[in-house]
Amino acid sequence: MSEYTAKDFKKGQPRWCPGCGDHFFLASLQKAMAEIGIAPYDTAVISGIGCSSRLPHYMATYGMNTIHGRAAAIATGCKIANPNLTVWQVSGDGDGLAIGGNHFIHTNRRNIDLNMILLNNRIYGLTKGQYSPTSPRGFVSKSSPYGTVEDPFRPAELCFGARGHFFARAVATDAPGTIEILKAAQAHKGASVCEILQNCIIFNNGTHESVHTPEGRAKNAIYLEHGKPMIFGENKEFGLVQEGFGLKVAKIGENGITEKDILVHDAHCEDNTLQLKLALMEGPDFPIALGVIRDVEAPTYNDAIEEQIKDVKSKKTYHNFQELLMTNDTWEVK
C-alpha cells in the first residue's frame, strides 16, 4: 500500500479554462502518483511551454516549467544526472511534436527512462487557436482559414519510427483508463510515451468527440489488454482479426467467427508491426485503440551509462584528477 494520497501531490489552483482536458489529466496523474507510491521529493515533473505545460505548477513535487519544445531534452539531462529520480515529462502536441519533435524522437531512440506525456488536443491553445502538427488535413484555424494543406503526425508512428518501446493511449475524461496507462508507463523501464486525447473547449471543441464519453468509448474504442482477445463494442460483439497484411473488424457469431478467431493482444511483442496497426486505427471503420499498445523491455540509456562508468572504473588505473594528470607524457624540471 502506498503511504501517499493524491492530496500529497496537489498544489495550488489550476488556471486552465473550465472544462479543459488538462484538469482531468492533472487529477488522474496525481491519483496515479499516489498509487505508485514514489515520494513527491523523489519525483520531478518537467514541462515545456503551452497550456498543458503549466501542469508542474500544480504538483507538490520538484518541477520545472521550461522553454518551448525542450522539455524532453531537459528531462534527459535530469534523469542521467540523477537516475534515482522519477521523471515525468509533460508536453502538448505543439511542444512535443512541432518545436520539440527532434527531442521527442531522440529521447525515444536513446530510451531514457522517462514517462513522456503527450497531451494531444490537436490545436495551439495558448497562442489562441492555430493548427498543430496533429491537426487533420484541411483543418480550419486562425492560421489556416482555408484549411491546412498538410498531413498530420500520428504520434505512435513517430514513437515507433524512433524505435520507441512503450506507447499507450487514454482519453483525458476517462480517469481509470488514464491512471492505468500512467502506472504502466511508470512500471516500464525506458522511455514511455502516453498519448492523452483531450479536448480544447475553446479552440477545438469536440476534436475527440467519438471517444469523449463512456458511451462513445463503448462504441468507438477498444481497450487493449496484454494477453486478452481484442474484443469491443457496446455488447462486446466485435473483434479484431488479421486479414492479409491488415486488420479487420469481424462480428463474433457471423461468418463462422468465434471468440477463438479473435487476435490476442501482445504488447510485449518485439516486432511492432501489428502494434502500429492497432495504434493507427480510426473511425468510422475501426475503433480507436486505448490502453497499453506497446510495452517491450529494452536496455535504458541511463542504466547503460551507469554500467559503463562502473566498468571503466574497474579497468582504468586512474580515479581522480591528480592520477589523471600522471597518465600524460610528463617531464620534470629539477
Add this chain to the structure above:
Amino acid sequence: MTKNANVEDLDHVVVRFSGDSGDGMQLAGNIFSTISATVGNDICTFPDYPADIRAPQGSLTGVSGFQVHIGAGKVFTPGDKCDVLVAMNPAALKTQYKFCKPTGAIIIDTDCFNEVDLKKAEFQTLNAIEEMGIKNDVIAAPITQMVKDCLADSGMDNKAILKCRNMFALGLVCWLFNRDLTVAANMLKEKFVKKPGLAESNIKVIQAGYDYGHNTHSSVSHTYTIETKEKKGKGIFMDINGNKATAYGMIAAAEKAGLKLYLGSYPITPATDVLHELAKHKSLGVTTVQCEDEIAGCASAVGASFAGALGCTSTSGPGICLKSEAMNLAVILELPLVVLDVQRGGPATGLPTKSEQTDLLQCLFGRNGESPMPVIAAISPTDCFDAAYSACKMALEHMTPVVLMTDAFIANGSAAWKLPNLEEYPAINPPYVTSEMKGNWAPYQRNPETGVRYWATPGTEGFCHILGGLEKDNKTGAISTNPENHDLMTHLRQDKIDKIPVPDVEVLGDKDDAELLIVGFGGTFGHLHASMDEMRAAGKKVALAHFKFVNPLPKNTASVLKKYKKVVVAEQNLGQFAGWLRMKVDNFAPYQFNEVKGQPFAVSDLVKAFTEIYNK
C-alpha cells in the same frame, strides 16, 4: 652524440613542419616541441590544419602545418614566421613558404619534387625553388629514398615505410638544433606500446635523419643550440593544448565540488576535442552525452544542473546561437551552467577551423530580455585550465550560467604546463539549502550579501519546488506578472552578477610611466605581450592590461584605463571589447586595432600599428 664544430647559441627559434595531411607533421612537431621542453626551453605551438578532411594527396588544399616556437626564456606566441621550414612536398613549399623568414632555412624531400607532385601543386616548371624565386638556404635531401633504404630489412610494406618520412625530417631538425633523441625514442615507445616494431622503425629513421645531417653537414654552416636561460620553476610539466586544459579544468572543478560532471554537447569544430577528452574519463565518473543538437546539449545540461550535477555544454559560435534559449532559461532559473564557446571565424558557418574573437557581444548579450551572464575569456592554452576552473566555481557558487570563451588558436595551440596541485586550488562551495531552512524556505530567497539564491536539489525531502522560465515572485517562485516584482527581479538578477568578485586586472610592463597602454582580452595575450616586449626593447614606454574576466569587469578597470595617455584596444573583431569597455567606463575613447583574418595576430603588424599610435 657529438656536437658539430660550428654551434651558435640562439635565444629562440621557430620551426614549421609542413606536408601533406597524411605525412604526420603534427606528430613530428609534437615530438620536437616536447624534446625542447624537456631540456627546459619554453614552448608555444600552433597546429594549422587544412579545412578538408582528406584533400587529394599532394594538393594545395591538403597541406597540414605545425609551428613551434622554442625559447631560452619565456615565449608568448608560436612566432610570426619560421627560422626553419620543413616542406615534405611541393604543395607544402608553395603554401607555407610565406611563413618562412627571408633568413630561414628550408628542408625539402627531393624525392617528392618529381613531375607528378610538382604538377599537383600547380608548378609550371620542374624547378620549384627557382620558379618561386627562393633565395633561402635549402637542405635538399632525398628523404624518401633514405627512409626506404633504412627500413629495407624491416619487413614493413612500402606504404608503412613511407609513413616514417616525417621521422627522418624530425631527425634532421634535431641535428640542426643539437637535440637529444632519447626523449623522442621514449615518446615513440609510449605511443606505439602495442606495436614495438613500429616504434623501433621510427626511432631508427629519426637516428638516420640525424646522422644524415651530421655526416653531410647538409648545406648549412652552423647548427644551433637554445640554452635554457630562464627556468620555468621546478616541477613536473606536460605539453597541453587549450581544449584539453579546458576539459581538465572542468574535471578538477567537479571533483573539488564533489559533484558529477555532466557534459551535453554536439560535435562542432573547433570545440569537439573537449567532448572527446571528457568522453574518455568515465573512470572519474564524467558523463558525456552527444545530443541530437546544440539545443539539447545545452538544455540537457540545464536539466543535469537542476538534478544537482555540474552541468556543462561545449560548442563554438554557431552553437551558441542555438544554445542561447537554454542559456537564457538558466539565467531565469538561476541554476549553475558552464557554456564553453571555442570561437571560430563567423558569421554563420564562416571559417570553421580558424580563430577569431567575434563572439564576445553574442556571449554578453545574445539573448532576449535583460539576461546578465558572467563571461570569462581564457588568455592562453594553459590558462584554459584555470579559466575553466574559475567558470565552474563561479557558476556553482553564484547559481548562474557562465560563458567560458576560448578560441581556435588557444584551443589547438599548446604550451608547457606545470601540473597543478588540486589541493592548492580554492574550495568550491555551492549555496546548498541547509536542514535548518526546512519549512522556512522559498526558492528565490537570497543570501543578502551575494544576492544568490539557495540550491535545493530533487531528492531532498522538504524542499519540493518549481522553477520556470516565466517571471516569478521574488520569494515564492510562483508565476508573477506584477510590474514591481518584474522590475525587482530584473535588478536582483543583474545585481547578483555585478557582485561577483573577480581579481583586478594586472598591468604589465611600464605600469608607472607607460606612454601607451595596450588592452586586450582572451586568446591574444601572447601576441600582445610579445609586441609590448618588442616595443620596450626598442626603448618605448609601453604597458599591457589584458582582461580575462570580461563580465563582471575587474573593479580597477576604469582606473587602469584612465591612467595612461594613450590606450589602444587590440582585438580580432571590429571593436566589440572596446565597445563593451566604452559602455562600462565613462568617457573612455581608446585607439583601436582590429583585424579579422581568422589567423593569430602577427607581432610585427601589432608593433607597427602600436608604434604609429605611440608616435602620434
